[in-house]
Amino acid sequence: MMTSVELFAGVGGLALGVSNAGFRHKAVIEIDADACGTIRENQRQNVKPLVDWPLHQGDVRAFDFGAVGEGIDLLAAGVPCQPWSLGGKHRGYQDERNLFPDTVAAIRTLRPKAVLIENVKGLLRQSFAKYFEYVTLMVRHPEVTRKADEVWMDHLSRLERHHTSGRDRGLEYNVVFQLLNAADYGVPQRRERVFIVAFRSDLAVEWSFPAPTHSQDALLADQWVTGEYWDRHEISGRKRLELPAKLRPRLERLASLLPLDAPWRTVRDAISDLPDPETRCGLVPNHDFQPGARPYPGHTGSPLDEAAKTLKAGDHGVPGGENMLRLPNGRVRYFTVRESARLQTFPDSFVFQGSWTETMRQLGNAVPVQLSGVVASDIRRHLNSKAKRPAPICALNPLSIH
Secondary structure, three states, rough: EEEEEEEEOOOOOHHHHHHHHHEEEEEEOOOOHHHHHOOOOHHHOOOOOHHHEEEEEEEEOOOHHHHOOOHHHHHHHOOOOOOOOOOOOOOOHOOOOHHHHHHHHHHHOOOOOEEEEEHHHHHHHHHHHHHHHHHHHHOOOOOOOOOOOOOOHHHHHHHHHHEEEEEEEOEEEEEEEEEEHHHHHHHOOOOOEEEEEEEEEOOOOOOOOOOOOEHHHHHHHHHOOOOOHHHHHOOHHHHOOOOOOOHHHHHHHHOOOOOOOEOOHHHHHHOOOOOOOOOOOOOOOOOOOOOOOEOOOOOOOOOOOOOOOOOOOOOOOOOOOOOOOOOOOOOOOEOOHHHHHHHHOOOOOOOOOHHHHHHHHHHOOOHHHHHHHHHHHHHHHHHHHHHHOOOHHHOOOHHHHH
16 A cells, blocks of 8 residues: 655545545644544544544644655645635735745655645735745755745745756656646535645656546536436425526537536535434534524525535634525525535544534635545556556666667
8 A cells, every 4th residue: 555644634634535545644744633633533433544544743843754754655735724815814925834845844854756735726826926836846846945044035046047957956846736626526515726746756757637527517407407406306396496597598508518527516415315403403423503694795605506615714713604505495504514524525434523613614624535535546546557667678677778
C-alpha cells in the first residue's frame, strides 16, 4: 500500500478521501483540539479507516518530519484557508495563519513522490495573483529556500530566475492547479476549491485533473426532460416543482443531446432517507433539530431539489443562510449535523461530538470526502502505473548503447 502524510487534517475530509484512495497515513497532523477530539472519538468507536490513523495533535511547524523519513508517496495538505477566504479578513500572506511556506518545508524534508494541496477559491483572486505564483514556484523548487533577511517578493524573483536558468535544479516538482466544483464529481454541493497537484520531476509522470463525471445540465434533463428524477423519488402530480419558464430554451437544447453525464446530486438525493428531525428526533446519530433558522437577503438556504450551496464555517459561529435547507413550501430550517455530513460525503459511520456550532464549523472547513478521493485515486493510479512500467533497455544494460 502507498504511504502518505496529512497536514492540517481538520476533521479529516481530505484524509478520509486519501485513505479511501488506497494510501496509508504515516502521520495525520492537526492543531485544533476539537477536530482532534472528533477524530479520536471515531477511533474509540473503531471507525475505519480512522482507527489506524497515527494522529498528532500539534502545530505543523513544530512537527519532526525527519521521524517520518523519506520515501512517502503522497503529502496531502488542506492548508488553512482563512487568509484567502472571500468571507475572511483578506490578510493573505500577512496573516499568521498563512502556512504555505511551512507546507513547502515539509515537502523539502519528506521528498514525497506527489503533493496534493487544497484551498479556497479566493486564493485565485487577482489581488493574490503574485503570491499564488510564489506558492506554485516554492512547490516546484522546495530546496530554493527563503533567506533570513529576504522578503517574499525578493524570494519570488530568485525563484523565477532559478526556474528559467536551465541549471541543475535539485529536488523539483511538476505542478498543475485547477479550480474544481465538487458538484461536478458527485458531491451534492456546489463547492469550488483550488487543488494544486505536483509530481516529483524525476518520475516523469504525465497527469491532468480527472474529467468531471456529473453536470447541472444532466440534472435539469433528469428533472424536466425525462422526469426520471421525480420518478426516482416517487414524487408525482402537484408535489413536483413547476418548470421555470426561463429554462425552456435550455431544456429544448438538452433534449437533443441525451444521454448526458450523470446528473448533479441534489439535497434531496443526499438526505431524503433520513427522518424528519423536527418530529422524529433521536433516531439517527447527529441528526438533531436546531431551532432559530431564518432567511435574510442573500442568505435564503439551499433548495431541496438542487445541489446545496457551499456549507460555510463562519468567523463567528454559523452563517444563517448558507447552512439552511429551503423546503418546497418556502419554510427553512438549519441542516442537521448528519445532513451536513451527507452534503460533505462523510460516511454515516463517522460520528461528531461537541456543540452544533462547533461541529458545523468543522464541517464547513472540511474537504468533501468524495472529491478528495477522486483526485487522490487518480494520483495513486498514475504513481502505480509509473512504478510498474519496465525500465528502458539501456538502463538495464548500459553496454547495449555501444
